[in-house]
Amino acid sequence: MESSTSSPVLNAAAPTLPPAPAPRRNPLRWLAGFGPSGLLGLVVLLFWVLAAVFGPWLLSFSTAATGTSNVFAPISAAHWLGTDYLGRDMLALVITGARYTVGVALLATLLASGTGTTLALLAAASGRWTDATLSRCLDTLTAIPSKMFALIMVAGFGSSVPMLVVTAAIIYVPGAFRIARSLAVNINALDYVTVARTRGEGTLYIMLREILPNIVGPMLADLGLRFVYIVLLLASLSFLGLGIQPPAADWGSLVRENIGALAMGGASVIVPALAIASLTIAVNLVIDNLPGRAARERGTR
Amino acid sequence: SAHAQAPRRGGRIRVAGATAAATDTLDPAKQSNQTDYSRGNMIYNSLTSLDGSLTPQPALAESFTTKDAKTWVFTLRKGVVFHDGKALSPADVVFSVMRHKDPATASKAKVLADQIESVKATGPNEVTMVLSAPNADLPVILGTYHFHIVKEGTTDFNAGIGTGPYKLKEFKPGIRSLVVRNEAYWKPGKPYLDEIEFVGIGDESARVNALLSGGMDLVGSVNPRSVERVKGTPGFGIFVTQSGQYSDLVMRKDVGPGANPDFVLGMKHLFDREQMKKTIALDYAVVANDQPIDPTNRFHFAGLPQRPFDPEKAKFHLQKAGVTGKVPVVASPAALYSVEIALMLQQTAQRVGLELDIKRMPADGYWSNHWLNSQVGFGNVNPRPSADVLLTQFFQSGAAWNESRWKSEKFDQLLLASRAETDLAKRKQMYADMQTMIHQDAGIGIPLFLASIDGHSSKLKGLSPIPLGGLMGYNFAENVWLES
Amino acid sequence: MGAPLTVEGLSICAGATTLVDNLSFSVQPGEVLALIGESGSGKTTTALALMGHARHGCSISAGRVRIGDTDVLALDARAQRALRGRTVAYIAQSAAASFNPSRTIMDQVVEPTVIHGLCKRAEAEAKAVQLFRELALPDPEGIGSRYPHQVSGGQLQRLMAAMALIADPDLVILDEPTTALDVTTQIEVLRAFRRVVRERRATAVYVSHDLAVVAQMADHILVLRNGGMRELNSTGQILAAPADDYTKSLLAAARPAPRASAAATDDGRELLLEVRQLSAGYGPVDAQGRPAKPILQDIDLKLHRGQAIGVIGESGSGKTTLARAVAGLLKPSSGSVLFHGRELKPTLQQRGREELRRIQIVFQMADTALNPSQTIERILARPLEFYKGLRGEPLQRRIRELLDLVKLPQTVAGRLPGGLSGGQKQRVNLARALAAEPDLILCDEVTSALDTVVGAAVLDLMAELRRELGVSYLFISHDLHTVRAVCDEIVVMQHGRKLAQVARADYDRGPHHPYYELLARSVPELRQGWLDEMDRVDHAKALAS
């Protein structure tokens, strides 16, 4: 009632206000947008993230000690997921490992994709020279095999968690850059970017507002696979003995350390392998089923 | 079977060692690992050879004599020829020994060779060596792989010309080598096999799988965790060599927490040796007593009381030492089991309120960058041919590899004296004293003496342990034979 | 021979929205039915449904389509495939986008015969060459071995017709086959189509929004609006006596009325823009500063405040390039541009924000000029924030005003450009330029995608702004009628040169440059039989010479 007395002008304007674009407002509807497989992925992902954040705290009282001398024990009531090559409880190891695998890989992936995309936007939005220089430099980096690079980095600077994140990120920046640049260059040639230029907009605005929103879709798809590769890189680094520091172990190292149990079908090697697979599949399911992604992709065509 | 079969001649085997790299070498002075040693023993001989108790036996030298342990006379075996047909002469021996002293050779045995003052041909079949100080163990030293005898003037060793049981047919560093029977070998009846193909497989599970799939007849360095599998597969067996190899916790006495003797003692009491033996080595080890001479050695001092796992005592010493905060401990896969030992130590330490911060270093670069430089860290010592060599290299005050920088004048004097002592009983006592000193005072904790485990097909016969290391102290080639 | 086409109760929807609502009509063999209506009224959607096809996201929800004895919508996928390209052939709206860029033209033209196994490849090729000849394509023997990018847009349109006709279909659907063409080419193509339809006696559905063109081609006209049928009658009847109001307004707006300027020829007014000896081009520049692909040569132009100058010329003559050079998007290789008497810097980076604000450009391609991930509201808000620093309610109000100005409903503000029709996008484009309140707007084909009614409204708006705010225009178009209606002067361009400049007073006084004459003559007139007359005239000329 108050509004009717306040201002006739406002009242007149009110009905003509465009209806708010509301699909995002309701979290439940947003979730439903994932579809069944996307939701499944989301649940698994959430599970691992929770495990990474709270798991060690939940388990700290029970399982940290090696205790038994029963190595490669099968699944039992005492050890839900069996024991590893030193008789340690696999459940505890997998849960603590989640912190490293999920954390390091996710961080490195975001860092790699973020840096790659930023550089690509810069290359596309600024002049030919920046583009050429950046492209050539990163091409050169791609030419060095990733494992060789990791080997050299770890040999030189030791293998701490920040070091691993940075190494993995550097290795995967050129790939992300390549994809983002090819997308961004196409967008940059479109008229709407030119319009922004004729308006006098700065490079930053063009990068972030005009180009970026139009390449996030494909970049997300790329991120999914990149994540898988970073998890694998960590695993293969641990194969070469360069991974996370003990007693912590990422899942890749757990697989590696317990590979001896494979012949007996031991849980200690299968469980971490399954953990890796479930995590990477979940990430890709979530990304592939992001609500509105399919629609957005069609829209850009 | 209980009673020995007669060895059969003929057949071809494939053998896998644990390393393969482009640095594989046939130069005795440069040999540095299992595969190098094994290959060397196929194509070369030394003046002596070491038997199952590491006692030197005549080889290219028919006999060796000394009066004062300072001047040694070696009589060379007659009728020995190199693979290219040239007869063995004293000049070859002089060359082979003297080259280690030349810095340009960059020999790994230079330290050992430096005690030899001169090597001279003193007759058509006689070589005389004069030492700078008496050493009763010279024949033992000369029986090790670095002192293989090569042809005088050899500069390119890739041809692999020696006097050994097999002739080199192919040598591709890091890939494989192929040797065939030396028909003119001086030991009658030996070797038994026609041909050996020798490769290095770095990955343990690949090595074991290669064996179990029938692709290999003998593989070195099997992880205790694979033993059950090998034993459980019909047609395969394992071969255990208990030796003096150990991984040790090094606490430097000159810097860091190890400077406090109580810290060292506390740590030594923290080793749950039985548990380590069970979970880490799966019983393929013997419990050690913080001293380096292992039970297979004739100078092992069994009378030294075993130090127990005693958290209370450890706690007492550690509290007395007043160590606070996290103590960094450096370990590496380069030092066998050191990461696992460190992890168990970390847990027991936690129980007595000590925080250990395990730093695992990559294997490559470990020896040059971390070993000897870390305040608290792990080392690994391979079996040495004699107690003297071991103590001289690792415990003498001025020794380059004195891991804990432990200095004791009394120990050094005992060491020199025992080296010159030719009376075995007296010598034994001296060694016992030295072992006790190390057990008490050195900044070294030795939890276990490790065994080497090899896997083999049951058709392969003739294996017997030589505690220099696995694969019969790397000398399987001339001893094994194939059952038909 | 043609087959009769009957459509009953056809409805097509995309999700919840109905694109085409309960449409019924029929076409007899050998006749042409025209579907006309504004952009986005569902013409293409209907045309595609005649083949049983619905675009991604759309579906045919009800109705029957019969060609001869076949019920198209009841067929399974395989039978539909057998029908398409054989019984029904389609000539798409954009020929350039409908050819596979990596295969030769001949491959694609004879493909229907290959797919349907009609005849041997050699036979098919001979037939194709015959069609090329009929469609007056140059080099009929050789053109087949070229790739799509090696022929012009008008030629491509005709090649597509050949592709449709090669299987002798019973029903041909032509979807706006001449929108992309300039008038001179358009005449050629129209002639070709008509000859084919007449000689082969195929049934045809002709989709267009251009009444004048439809008048030449169709026997009957169906007027569509918002997916619904407004009127269906014979061409003569509709042109002479339209029954529906919408049809009437379409007809009324068909020939744009001249919009008088406040001071059409007032030479005393301030000189706003002067282009002197301007040359420009694309590609890397050589040592003398000449670009590898020179386009514009020695253009001179003067534009006074409040004036509108039209630029016409065939496709590729350099009209857009001129606008880009003035806007600072393309560095001229020589010559200069003066604005308010001061020389403009050649590139954007060197120009100040105020200079940029005063000259706005409305791009030709409405689709690509709007960022697909920003809502219309954001698109319009940005220049207001950027230049004027507007925030909050004043900003919202101004956006609403702008939408009103270009006759767009307020509801589009929250939508993304993907949800707008071509004409709507074009108007958003214009609104964005207006938001900056510029002195000069470079309009590149702003009305080409619009139907006559909306187009007329936009022209009115421009005239009004010009009158009241003194905004000036450089009005680029290939439609001579529109240009004549709004501009005080017309610049005729060909091959990057200015051929002639004609003032409004002289529009109907000749003689002008022959090329201008040709352009003027080629604009279709809104009466039946115009094309036939043109045929006769040209024929006579050909005989005379």
Added chain:
Amino acid sequence: MNRLILKLLAQRIALALLSLLAVSVIVFSITAVLPGDAAEEQLGQDATPQALAALRAQMGLDVPAPKRYAQWLLGMTKGDLGRSATTQMPVSELVASRLPNSLLLAAVTALFSVPIALALGIASAVWRGSWFDRAASTSAVAVVSVPEFLVATLAVLVFAVKLRWLPALSFVSDIDSLGQMLQAFAMPVLVLCCVIVAQMMRMTRAAVIDQLEAPYIEMVRLKGASPMRTVLAHALPNAVGPIANAVALSLSYLLGGVIIVETIFNYPGIAKLMVDGVSQRDMPLVQTCAMIFCGAYLILVTAADVCGIVANPRLRHR
């Protein structure tokens, strides 16, 4: 050949030389700042100052690093790859004994993986959104996300240890017949396929889908073309460029990235040589390997670009 391709090749070769130079500088400087040198690594536990000095002199490490680099570069321009620091063997000899093996493995793997990846990628693009597509994409992610040493070990356990069909190791030196070759290569190729198929498949799928959404495809459908024809004759030729690029990137992995496969199957390839080189700080060897990988990468990428041009008439015809 067409002028455009020649020009591109010339440009690429010039750039490649630059890249190679840059890579060599990067690799050299990183290895130069690494702790430890070849002498220390070789002596390991046996390092004493005297022995180190002697060995360094023998290896030529007593020369300052920049000078060593200059020497190496000079030798390189004359076609001399230098001598390995640790083994004193000519690097060319070391490499020559392994490079053919690596190339062979890469070739055989490419022979199998590329057609499989393309077929799967195209099929999932055609049946986009179907259960096949979902299953293929998910299992591709699942397969790549299993660490390759696990796949390799599992394969060995099943095929070599349990079934005894295949040898556990790939003895390339013993290959006399095609059968033996197939036996030796079966498992390494299988494992490598698992690693690289997924990426190529995904890129192929994306590229084909991209084309399937182009307006000309609608026209092709309206001509009555079958789905098979639509994809193979129309969409695919236009997708060759991006697909070739994806294939090139994946294949470049096959030279330098296969260290794990080489280790587990004891395959004498060049990746292991490189890893040894790094851990031994054998500069000339590492440099040469880096040059080979970099060169191979550049060749592959250029080949992909040429493919793209050849497939695209717009580029091919001026």
